[in-house]
Amino acid sequence: MSQLPPAVPGMSLSDVETPALLIDLDAFERNVAYLATRLNGTGVRLRPHAKTHKSAIIALRQMAAGAVGVCCQKGAEAEALVYAGVPDVLVSNQVVGPRKLTRLAALARQARVGVCVDHPRNVADLDAAARAFGVRLDVLVEVNVGMDRCGVEPGEPVVALAQVVAAYHNLRFAGLQAYQGSAQHVRRYEDRLAAIDTAAEQIKVTLRLLERAGLTAETVSGGGTGSFEFELQTGVWNELQCGSYVFMDADYLKNLRADGAPGSIFEPSLFILATVMSRPAPERAIVDVGLKSLSVDSGLPHVVGIEGVAYVGASDEHGKLAVQGAPAEVELGRKLRLIPGHCDPTVNLHDWYVCYRGDYVEAVWPITARGAVT
Amino acid sequence: MSQLPPAVPGMSLSDVETPALLIDLDAFERNVAYLATRLNGTGVRLRPHAKTHKSAIIALRQMAAGAVGVCCQKGAEAEALVYAGVPDVLVSNQVVGPRKLTRLAALARQARVGVCVDHPRNVADLDAAARAFGVRLDVLVEVNVGMDRCGVEPGEPVVALAQVVAAYHNLRFAGLQAYQGSAQHVRRYEDRLAAIDTAAEQIKVTLRLLERAGLTAETVSGGGTGSFEFELQTGVWNELQCGSYVFMDADYLKNLRADGAPGSIFEPSLFILATVMSRPAPERAIVDVGLKSLSVDSGLPHVVGIEGVAYVGASDEHGKLAVQGAPAEVELGRKLRLIPGHCDPTVNLHDWYVCYRGDYVEAVWPITARGAVT
Numbered sequence: 001m002s003q004l005p006p007a008v009p010g011m012s013l014s015d016v017e018t019p020a021l022l023i024d025l026d027a028f029e030r031n032v033a034y035l036a037t038r039l040n041g042t043g044v045r046l047r048p049h050a051k052t053h054k055s056a057i058i059a060l061r062q063m064a065a066g067a068v069g070v071c072c073q074k075g076a077e078a079e080a081l082v083y084a085g086v087p088d089v090l091v092s093n094q095v096v097g098p099r100k101l102t103r104l105a106a107l108a109r110q111a112r113v114g115v116c117v118d119h120p121r122n123v124a125d126l127d128a129a130a131r132a133f134g135v136r137l138d139v140l141v142e143v144n145v146g147m148d149r150c151g152v153e154p155g156e157p158v159v160a161l162a163q164v165v166a167a168y169h170n171l172r173f174a175g176l177q178a179y180q181g182s183a184q185h186v187r188r189y190e191d192r193l194a195a196i197d198t199a200a201e202q203i204k205v206t207l208r209l210l211e212r213a214g215l216t217a218e219t220v221s222g223g224g225t226g227s228f229e230f231e232l233q234t235g236v237w238n239e240l241q242c243g244s245y246v247f248m249d250a251d252y253l254k255n256l257r258a259d260g261a262p263g264s265i266f267e268p269s270l271f272i273l274a275t276v277m278s279r280p281a282p283e284r285a286i287v288d289v290g291l292k293s294l295s296v297d298s299g300l301p302h303v304v305g306i307e308g309v310a311y312v313g314a315s316d317e318h319g320k321l322a323v324q325g326a327p328a329e330v331e332l333g334r335k336l337r338l339i340p341g342h343c344d345p346t347v348n349l350h351d352w353y354v355c356y357r358g359d360y361v362e363a364v365w366p367i368t369a370r371g372a373v374t
Numbered sequence: 375m376s377q378l379p380p381a382v383p384g385m386s387l388s389d390v391e392t393p394a395l396l397i398d399l400d401a402f403e404r405n406v407a408y409l410a411t412r413l414n415g416t417g418v419r420l421r422p423h424a425k426t427h428k429s430a431i432i433a434l435r436q437m438a439a440g441a442v443g444v445c446c447q448k449g450a451e452a453e454a455l456v457y458a459g460v461p462d463v464l465v466s467n468q469v470v471g472p473r474k475l476t477r478l479a480a481l482a483r484q485a486r487v488g489v490c491v492d493h494p495r496n497v498a499d500l501d502a503a504a505r506a507f508g509v510r511l512d513v514l515v516e517v518n519v520g521m522d523r524c525g526v527e528p529g530e531p532v533v534a535l536a537q538v539v540a541a542y543h544n545l546r547f548a549g550l551q552a553y554q555g556s557a558q559h560v561r562r563y564e565d566r567l568a569a570i571d572t573a574a575e576q577i578k579v580t581l582r583l584l585e586r587a588g589l590t591a592e593t594v595s596g597g598g599t600g601s602f603e604f605e606l607q608t609g610v611w612n613e614l615q616c617g618s619y620v621f622m623d624a625d626y627l628k629n630l631r632a633d634g635a636p637g638s639i640f641e642p643s644l645f646i647l648a649t650v651m652s653r654p655a656p657e658r659a660i661v662d663v664g665l666k667s668l669s670v671d672s673g674l675p676h677v678v679g680i681e682g683v684a685y686v687g688a689s690d691e692h693g694k695l696a697v698q699g700a701p702a703e704v705e706l707g708r709k710l711r712l713i714p715g716h717c718d719p720t721v722n723l724h725d726w727y728v729c730y731r732g733d734y735v736e737a738v739w740p741i742t743a744r745g746a747v748t
Contacts, residue, residue, distance in 0.1 A: 002376055003450065003745045017473055017748045051690060073691045074662075076377065093691065096651040096662070096707055099391055118652055119706055149692055150652035150660050181689070277470040278492055278524040286524050288448075288470070291719040293747045297665050297688070314671070315555070316425060316718050317447045317467065317747070318523055332493055333470055344690050345665040349722070351745055371377045371725055373667045373691070374391045 002366075007354045011361045014335060018275040019293040021350040022337065023247075023365075025357045027269035031246050034265060035228075036065040039240070044232060047071055047090060047221065049243025052344050054369035055353065056084030058246065063088075069112065071221075071241050075104045076372035082111040084368050090114040090221070092177055092241060094142070094150055096122055100374065101129035105137070114138035116177040118152050120164045123171065130170035138174040139165045140221060143206060145199035147181040154202035159209045166215060175219030178203050179241060184226035185251060185298070189258050196230035203236050225266070226255055249343040251298040271304065271337040272346070273354070274319065276330050285321040285330040289338060290314045295345035301338035306330065311338060376740075381728045385735045388709060392649040393667040395724040396711065397621075397739075399731045401643035405620050408639060409602075410439040413614070418606060421445055421464060421595065423617025426718050428743035429727065430458030432620065437462075443486065445595075445615050449478045450746035456485040458742050464488040464595070466551055466615060468516070468524055470496055474748065475503035479511070488512035490551040492525050494538045497545065504544035512548040513539045514595060517580060519573035521555040528576035533583045540589060549593030552577055553615060558600035559625060559672070563632050570604035577610050599640070600629055623717040625672040645678065645711040646720070647728070648693065650704050659695040659704040663712060664688045669719035675712035680704065685712060 006017035016022075039046050048062045050070040059070045059081055069088025072078040078089045088111060095104050095115055107113050108130065117123050117139055130137045141161050144151035152161055158176065165173040183195035203220060210217055223231035223240040225248075231237040244252055247270035254262050272294055278286035294301055296314050303309050308324030319338075323330055330336070340346040351370055355363040380391035390396075413420050422436045424444040433444045433455055443462025446452040452463045462485060469478050469489055481487050482504065491497050491513055504511045515535050518525035526535055532550065539547040557569035577594060584591055597605035597614040599622075605611040618626055621644035628636050646668055652660035668675055670688050677683050682698030693712075697704055704710070714720040725744055729737040 003748070006748060015473075018471070019747050094651045097392070097649050099389075118654060121706055144654060148658070149689070149694065150654055152654065275471055277468045280492060280518060280524055280526065284522070288747075291669060291671050291716075292722045292745075295665060297670055315523065320523060332495055342665075348666045349745065349747075371666075371723065373393050373662075373723075374377070374380060 003351045005352045005364045007361045007364055009361050009363055013356050013359050013361065016273055016354055016361065018273050018335060019289045020273040020354045021347065021352065022271040022273050023353050023355045024269045024271065025355050025362060027267040028246060031248070031266045031269060032062060032065050035242060035245055039066070042232060044237065045239045047239050047241055048246070049092070049241050050081055050369070051077065052243035052347065053246060054347055054367050054372065055365055056081050056086055056368045057365045059086045074372055074374060075100050075107070076374040077369040078113065079103065079107055080369035080372050082107055086111065088112040090140070092116055092179065092221070094118055094122060095126070098125070101125055102132070105129040105133040105135055108135040108137055109133055114140060114174060116140045116142040117161065117165065118142045118150050120161060123161070123164050123168065127168035127170050136170050136172055139171045140175050140177040140219065141165065141173070142177040143203065145178045145180045145202055145222070146183070146195060147179065149181065151177070154206045155209060158206045159213050159215070162210060162215050163213065173215060175217040175221065176203065176206070178220055178222040178237070179224065180222065180227065181224065184224045185255065187254060187256050189256050192227050193230050196227050196234065200234035200236045225252060244343055247343045249298070250302045250339045250341045253339070268339050270340065270343050272301065272340060274336055274338055276332055276334045276336070279330070279332045282326065283323050285323050287319040287321060287336070288317065289319045290317045292316055293349055294338065294340045295342050295349065297345060298342035301340050304337040304339060306336060377725045379726045379738045381735045381738055383735050383737055387730050387733050387735065390647055390728055390735065392647050392709060393663045394647040394728045395721065395726065396645040396647050397727050397729045398643045398645065399729050399736055401641040402620060405640045405643060406436060406439050409616060409619055413440070416606060418611065419613045421613050421615055422620070423466070423615050424455055424743070425451065426617035426721065427620060428721055428741050428746065429739055430455050430460055430742045431739050433460045448746055448748060449474050449481070450748040451743040452487065453477065453481055454743035454746050456481055460485065462486040464514070466490055466553065466595070468492055468496060472499070475499055476506070479503040479507040479509055482509040482511055483507055488514060488548060490514045490516040491535065491539065492516045494535060497535070497538050497542065501542035501544050510544050510546055513545045514549050514551040514593065515539065515547070516551040517577065519552045519554045519576055519596070520557070520569060521553065523555065525551070528580045529583060532580045533587050533589070536584060536589050537587065547589060549591040549595065550577065550580070552594060552596040552611070553598065554596065554601065555598065558598040559629065561628060561630050563630050566601050567604050570601050570608065574608035574610045599626060618717055621717045623672070624676040624713045624715045627713070642713050644714065644717050646675065646714055648710055648712055650706055650708045650710070653704070653706045656700065657697050659697050661693040661695060661710070662691065663693045664691045666690055667723055668712065668714045669716050669723065671719060672716035675714050678711040678713060680710060
């Protein structure tokens with residue numbers, strides 16, 4: 001049920017079938033290189049989050065630039081990437097249920113696999129699955145550093161769970177998963193900084209308690225595209241999990257920098273190519289891109305480079321543009337680019353990346369782990 | 375890149391891998407039968423919208439119950455369904471661009487294919503594509519009956535475009551596409567009724583003008599799950615396009631009936647099966663279903679049958695439940711069902727329907743046109 005690719009290499013961008021998910025390769029490569037260079041010599045490893053791109057090709061590019069492996073959010077995602085050649089994955093999440101644990105332990109025979117825990121019963125189940133396959137899994141204890149989603153509270157609860165992990169033969173206590181997800185999209189620079197400083201203090205206290213209990217958190221993993229500069233400054237994290245930096249999205253681009261202006265050191269490299277399919281009124285144009293080819297959970301997409309034109313409403317298969325003036329770019333049949341509001345769930349709607357440089361398609365990459373939600 | 379099915383027939387529902395998209399076959403079959411029976415003897419045909427279910431199996435079930443064919447919203451969707459055996463599809467939408475028109479005309483050699491138009495240039499392109507493949511396409515002129523999306527305005531603009539269509543040799547003017555989409559989710563019964571009455575008046579005027587111009591609108595197609603009772607009453611529409619009625623969703627179930635209470639004659643038959651994957655605090659449970667397995671554009675999902683438990687937040691792969699008391703149904707590892715806020719874009723996130731009856735899986739159906747957005 002995979003769809004036909006909307007393009008072939010060599011094709012002009014204007015011939016690409018729409019909707020299509022585009023990668024501007026120049027911008028993408030600059031983003032990958034920037035973060036790799038930024039971490040050079042800091043002693044902090046990069047383990048980018050593959051939940052953003054779900055692509056083995058991109059994961060291997062990131063590793064070629066220095067990343068130690070990637071993060072996944074689901075076991076099925078890890079399977080898809082490992083089967084396509086990625087040698088080291090951390091499922092930065094809990095894996096719960098006998099079938100899922102069996103699959104994860106089986107995968108650990110094919111690649112280096114780590115996983116996170118926040119409950120002693122899950123730790124016991126994980127050890128049993130690992131034992132059945134004769135593997136030893138790296139286990140990080142997830143700490144709630146302010147996101148109030150999964151994870152145990154900082155301090156003694158972490159020590160207690162780490163001791164449970166350490167007591168099992170087929171598990172290795174490898175450190176902490178400490179991602180402050182709610183800090184990522186906080187607009188003000190100072191507020192993001194404050195959230196990460198608070199998290200850093202909680203981790204420091206926890207690390208001291210672990211040490212006192214004779215346990216070593218070899219890895220402290222976390223950080224995201226919106227906050228990694230702050231995690232770096234603290235010296236607490238030694239592994240960063242940024243994902244969106246390869247693509248960026250309209251929501252991340254609204255974050256404010258230290259100077260108070262919106263923007264990022266990373267460039268938007270992910271676009272949806274759309275066709276104007278109806279031009280029913282001067283002030284209204286309809287494109288063929290709606291909820292089934294972009295996710296609007298973090299806001300509507302941004303129309304690239306057309307003065308006076310805004311995407312103002314999405315229905316299942318349609319996008320409504322409000323048009324000022326009579327720009328030629330929105331005449332019937334014209335193609336235009338949109339920056340999606342939120343890159344991760346948008347990528348998950350597509351089977352192919354159409355990768356271009358300048359005006360030409362250079363590659364068409366499968367989205368290996370599209371729909372890998374189990 | 376299609377995912378492994380999360381179940382096999384005969385499996386107990388409690389063994390199904392999560393997230394999984396479930397169909398309660400009993401409820402689904404009652405929904406299909408109810409609408410078929412309701413239209414019996416009215417002279418109004420049913421052409422259900424397949425953009426909801428994207429399944430050839432369901433389309434053929436609907437046709438076995440009396441539907442004359444199905445609607446699609448995209449050419450690629452029509453292809454997927456025709457290739458899987460559906461003999462009659464109406465693309466209830468504009469198809470714009472040379473590649474898309476070529477594919478549509480080619481498809482018309484394999485099945486009965488209709489399409490909608492709202493622009494004379496697109497009509498000319500459509501005729502050229504049809505001529506190249508030696509086919510004659512049924513063409514409906516789309517009328518804007520209040521949704522303000524695609525479509526020409528009622529009255530003379532419809533006549534003018536219908537005349538353009540009728541002048542081409544490889545096109546047949548087959549009638550009007552008149553869908554009042556914005557009426558579907560208006561909560562108050564009287565307001566939905568009023569919107570459809572207004573649309574009906576606009577169509578009546580248009581039909582008189584067409585007749586005066588010597589043109590016959592053989593088909594007047596439209597109507598949806600939220601409004602079809604009203605379209606039926608008017609006597610103006612002779613073909614209904616309801617889609618969501620097979621599944622329903624949390625948003626449609628909020629519509630008010632004539633007695634002022636929320637609810638529908640159709641039953642929810644589509645669910646997402648979720649696993650409680652973290653239980654970090656008494657008042658918080660986390661399930662493994664987030665934005666990548668359900669669409670939140672029309673609101674958050676409804677948790678089925680657990681007192682005091684509500685789905686209050688979605689991130690990419692997580693759902694946050696607010697928990698009152700200590701219900702056993704949300705203990706770690708337990709599975710529960712969610713009614714998605716919006717069925718159509720949720721279905722598009724999955725590769726398989728897990729169809730169950732009682733406690734057992736009876737069938738696993740591919741979602742034939744998942745991701746068919748071009």
